Amino acid sequence: HFVGVFTDITQLKQTEERLARMAHFDPLTELPNRVMIHQRLAHAVNLAQRHHTLVGVVFIDLDNFKTVNDGLGHAAGDSLLKQVAQRLRQRVRQEDTLGRLGGDEFILVLEHLRHPQQAAHVSTAILETLNQPFTLDGGQQVYVRASIGISLFPADGQTAGDLVRNADAAMYESKRRGRNSFSFYTESFTSDATSRLQLETRLRRAVEHGEFVLHYQPMIRLSDRKVTAVEALVRLNAPVESDACLPSVSPNQFIPVMEETGMIVALSEWVLQEACRQGKAWLDAGLDFGRIAVNLSPSEIRRGGVVERLSRILNRTGLPPHRLEIEITESGLMESGMGAEQFLQMLHALGVFLSIDDFGTGYSSLAYLKRFPVHQLKIDRSFVQDLPGNDSDAQLVGTMISMAHGLRMNVVAEGVEMPDQEAFLASRGCDVVQGYLYSRPVPAVQIEHLLGNSDSSKKSTIVR
Template identity: 45%
Template sequence: MLRLIADATPAMLAYFEAGTLLCRFANARYAEYFGKQPQEILGLSVREIVGERIWEQISTYLQRLEEGVLETIRYTRQAPDHEGRKQHMEAALHPHVIDGTLVGVVALITDVSHHHLLTQQMLANEERMRKFAAITTEAIVLHRDGLILDGNDALVRMTGYSIDELRGSPILDYVAPQFRLKALQYMRSEREDSLQSAFIRKSGELMPVEAEAKTMPGEGDEYRIVLLRDMTANIQARQHIDFLAQHDQLTHLPNRSHLSRLLEKTLTQARSQQTRVAVLSLDLDQFKAVNDSLNHRAGDLLLCELAQRLRNALRPQDQVARIGGDEFVVLLAENPSLLETEALATLLRSVAEQPYQIDGTQLVISLSMGIAMFPKDGNSPEELISNAEAAMHMAKNRGRSFVQFYTPALEGRATRMLMQEQLLRQAVERGEFELHYQPQLHLDSGELAGFEALVRWKHPHRGLVHPDEFIGFAENRGLIAAIDHWALREACRQARAWQDAGYPAVPVAVNLSAQEFRQRDVVQEVSQALTHAGLDARLLHIELTESTLMQSGGQVPDALHALKALGVGLAIDDFGTGYSSLAYLRKHPIDRLKIDRSFICDLPHNPDAAAIVSAIVQMGHSLHLEIVAEGVETLAQRELLQNIGCDMMQGFLVSAPLPCEQAQHWMSQHCHPLQRQ
């Protein structure tokens, strides 16, 4: 029975008589460790069994027993196994005592190599975690049942408290009051997703943070490890992007889209209270002469000074916006009468026409002004702004520095718009459009990344017309779908033709309007265009605006996912000028962001512009999006964009938009034969 029990134990077991240290019993595992059978080592001494090397390690422990230390002696020794690997052996020498006399020793030896390895790994992990916690810029705090246990150096830097001040205090004491209930629920439910909150610094200021917690096993009880990210810079960057999306970058006045929202809100209130609203359209007389005679910088300084004067002259409840070029719109709320409106218009004109000192040169300008009144002259923001502009153009026709109220007699402008619509319809029917192609390059290698196809109108009287002059009009008149349809098919056809001719198989990007997504089966249209041209879907990119992306209540999300399933690339054009939420970029299968040229033009000298572009690049990369910079015109801009990690660029530094034949010649000159192959 003793033999059975001894051989079944996983440890090595042996019994030696006192004095002689001769082996009187050993289990099979003990004997096998020394390469023998149990019966072979019976009668041998410890020294004969273990050999000289091991004897030197253990003899002192056995000697202590011989000297009368009648208690269990434990020790650990290292020894290589038969394959040369280091083993850790843990031994316990139990004295066998009868009537106070040592008669034998029981040796119990266990291989603890595995436990030692686990311990070393745990220590190594703890050391790695300690180093990570020390170098990371994100704060780490550990708490159990809401009481802070520990934190890293970043927590000290971020909050201003020392670890000793934090340790043992409730973590909720440092959460801003308006977030405490949400933080308590987050903690009690042991959620592990991210939580937006705010931390109270030692100085008393609030620091916006994003918290992410994990529940970890610990000695006796679980604890929570919380990662805190300071979101101050992110929030400031987003606020700045939002500001730029709603404001003119030069004057910091509200832009056209922001003005439309302000005016819509004002009109809603005016309808409920049955009050008047005045819209004033202001335009500088002969502003082009300022740019031509001085320079564009002088023109910009003049516009900024004028914007400041208008803002200072208005009442707190009124608004002024710059909607483009040298055109401003003033919104007068709170029931202005005709006399009050005319008086304020006269004041604005007087203030604006005071002399300016621009770069040492004195300038005097004049304003032409048109006024439309709600509800008499229009019922919507678009109608009021349009009628105020019509009145302003009439004022210009009368000469300089005139103020003109809108009258129905100005409907001649509508006649001109009707003629414009007829010409555009004829252009669609007669195919009076052509595509120009602007190259896009990889910033790191300088290789051709693709082309953007840009539509031009071959006007019967004016020649080649830029899309800025007719695309918006075509959208308002319901003609944009036909233009988009033609441009899509033509771009696919040309891309395939270049590919067949041996030129690089690179993507071509086509802009599609929001109406295309709302009113047509855009997926079927794209699929048919690809099939008709025989073009691989991967060589077509669809560019859409942020406003199109925002229309998630309709067919847009389904259409985008269906296009992605086809293999078509999707890009957001003019990113940063709209008013979209960054959450939309996560919801939709977007591949690429194109930073609007208005952000690029001030690089590298404008720190704000550089910070915004860098933030867009980092944010885009965090969402696994490619970033394209539009409007790159200088080597300094290219160098900065390359340094901050922007992927691609397009602009006049590479090439202006080129007609088909010139684009083909450009490829012949710039594309390496290997790339063509």
């Protein structure tokens, strides 16, 4: 015989769970408390060490909480803290940790960061969400602002304690600067992030207000010095008089930012539309520009639907497809999703001229070039700039030209600036050249002047 004794430990378990929760969570806001934050931050640091990523610690201090707490009472203060916590939750990704250190101090642990600007974006969003008024239980509206400090692993500390302490120090720097702002513990990051955010704001305005313009750079056939194509290159218009203090921004500066923020999608569509419209206008005016070349960005390719958009824009503008040259970088081609060969076959079926841009800098392979319906290779300027003096570049360029001709493709050399570079390329059989030796990228009206010049055999330099 056996005697069994059963004891209901449900209440004991519930008590243990309540104690564990009290030990790790703030009872007012139900956010992780200081103990839990430090545990999760230490775990995030360990992961970041293994995966070579950044961890951001965002320290948030409410600027005028004491005024509310003292003037309206602790109940009002508690109500405000709960509402602040709720708003902050809406700005947090699933993998991040938002906690309350105590009083009016909150902390956010950002994992898997790739660059400091991501922490700056989050901080800006927090400041924006706190700008709206809070309605307390009695119906009274109050405004609260925040000062934010940011520290980053590994630059600003190796332990959870160091990172929290340095984020706290950065927060006091924000208060010193006038509050309602964020600062990085590393001063240079604050400057970089501020500049980056200002640039993003300017670019968004430029997209919304149509402040971009196309310039065109001719491609010259060496055999008869005839313009065979013009490449459309986007530029950001010079600041208007009221913004005269703003510096000019080059494509090398704004294109990567637009790629990262997704603004490139709207810009790419506008560039294609405007280039096709301009090409049709030149044809209607009796000007033979050959083809008009447009770069297709990797982001545009990843987005999908390229062929459909091209077809729609060609139909809308009336530009014959064979007058449009699509330039795709090797790396961009590999991001087409459906497979590079199928993607190019669909573009080829549309009737457009296909060119591989920046050739030699990506996935150069004879195997894929043999299969792809490509008409032309453009040798990247990095191989041209040291010609003819650099023997290695000279041999590489000669090999590229021979290879392309063997595959019945034309060759364009980019970045030609000196007569001896032209002479070398001509001696190796290069078909077409492009660069400052012939023209800088210029507005459409100057291209019209060039195309209207009947003396086509004359060597023309539009802009030196």
